[in-house]
Amino acid sequence: MPHLLIVDDSKLMRDMIAACLRPCEGLTFEHAASGLEAIERLSLQRFDLIVLDLNMPDIGGVEVVEFIRGQDKLRALPILIVTTRGDETSRAAVLAAGASRYMTKPFQPDQILAEVRGLLAGPGA
Amino acid sequence: MTEPVDLREFLAGFLAEADEILRGAHACLLAIEASARKGASSPRAVRDLYRALHTLKGLAGMVGVEPIVDLAHAMETVVRLADRQAGLLSTAAVDLCLQGLQAIEDRVRQLAADKTVSAAPAALLAALAAWLLFALPCNLAAGNILSLTMPYHINPGRIAGQPGSQSSRLTAMLIQAGTLAVGAAVESLCWSLEKQWLAVPILLVLAVAAFLVWKRVLGNVDAMALERRDELIATLMKVQ
Numbered sequence: 001m002p003h004l005l006i007v008d009d010s011k012l013m014r015d016m017i018a019a020c021l022r023p024c025e026g027l028t029f030e031h032a033a034s035g036l037e038a039i040e041r042l043s044l045q046r047f048d049l050i051v052l053d054l055n056m057p058d059i060g061g062v063e064v065v066e067f068i069r070g071q072d073k074l075r076a077l078p079i080l081i082v083t084t085r086g087d088e089t090s091r092a093a094v095l096a097a098g099a100s101r102y103m104t105k106p107f108q109p110d111q112i113l114a115e116v117r118g119l120l121a122g123p124g125a
Numbered sequence: 126m127t128e129p130v131d132l133r134e135f136l137a138g139f140l141a142e143a144d145e146i147l148r149g150a151h152a153c154l155l156a157i158e159a160s161a162r163k164g165a166s167s168p169r170a171v172r173d174l175y176r177a178l179h180t181l182k183g184l185a186g187m188v189g190v191e192p193i194v195d196l197a198h199a200m201e202t203v204v205r206l207a208d209r210q211a212g213l214l215s216t217a218a219v220d221l222c223l224q225g226l227q228a229i230e231d232r233v234r235q236l237a238a239d240k241t242v243s244a245a246p247a248a249l250l251a252a253l254a255a256w257l258l259f260a261l262p263c264n265l266a267a268g269n270i271l272s273l274t275m276p277y278h279i280n281p282g283r284i285a286g287q288p289g290s291q292s293s294r295l296t297a298m299l300i301q302a303g304t305l306a307v308g309a310a311v312e313s314l315c316w317s318l319e320k321q322w323l324a325v326p327i328l329l330v331l332a333v334a335a336f337l338v339w340k341r342v343l344g345n346v347d348a349m350a351l352e353r354r355d356e357l358i359a360t361l362m363k364v365q
Contacts, residue, residue, distance in 0.1 A: 016135055020130055
């Protein structure tokens with residue numbers, strides 16, 4: 001049963017993302033409201049995918065990606081960036097840091113659903 | 126099979142979170158205004174304001190309230206420029222942002238009352254855009270010159286918090302303060318004359334002048350770099 005970590009400083013946004021993924025049956029979710037909380041959870045539990053915002057109050061999304069890619073046990077964790085920042089610089093920086101996919105808000109429920117299904121299916125799917 | 130979600134279901138949640146964000150943004154603006162009156166910057170409050178507007182824009186976009194997206198985006202662009210310039214935001218820009226927040230609050234109330242949400246006020250968006258059009262080329266030109274006269278190594282992936290040259294930072298702050306002072310003088314004059322619309326054409330003229338200055342600086346960058354080549358290489362090698 002895939003276990004997802006949704007990281008965004010807005011509770012409403014976390015709830016919306018979880019609701020969008022409702023049709024993907026069998027998913028279970030945990031939420032983190034900041035980059036620091038995300039890192040704490042990632043250190044304690046195993047996740048199959050992380051949905052990550054970039055703009056957060058303490059540690060930003062890019063730093064969380066760098067942390068994940070720097071840990072042996074997390075290196076293969078798929079990371080879906082979901083952000084309001086649509087500029088190429090932000091996209092290039094976070095993909096260079098090791099994020100798997102990048103999508104901008106606002107998005108349609110079907111879009112994030114397709115991205116999550118694709119990432120959970122793995123690169124060979 | 127589960128039905129796809131309709132994000133309009135989250136309108137009630139949006140109203141509650143928007144109210145909270147607006148209260149926080151208002152507090153930030155008041156703190157920025159208090160600092161600006163003393164001629165000081167307030168990087169923390171500017172950063173918090175930027176994040177608040179950014180979050181509000183994202184949420185409004187998700188529930189499809191475009192006038193709030195437009196307003197938050199215009200304000201966010203102005204505040205982001207201030208965030209990149211050590212948190213300097215003029216009192217005139219603060220006034221514009223306070224008007225912007227009020228316009229957003231009005232639209233949140235319309236939404237709560239189940240009324241049609243008014244389009245973002247064109248005059249306010251134009252004033253924010255004109256201010257930005259003037260400030261941006263000034264800062265780009267200053268950045269081009271400073272990168273050659275007071276260079277320091279930059280890692281593009283980690284620009285925030287980069288330990289740069291202190292004199293470069295101080296000079297950048299002074300240039301930004303000058304830019305803001307001109308913008309503030311124009312806005313204040315038009316406000317005092319009760320002709321707020323006049324600020325838009327004046328700032329647009331200044332924007333064209335600033336753009337021409339920047340273009341001229343860009344044309345001379347190669348020559349400046351060549352002239353200072355040895356010094357630049359020595360400095361960059363030392364800082365790395």
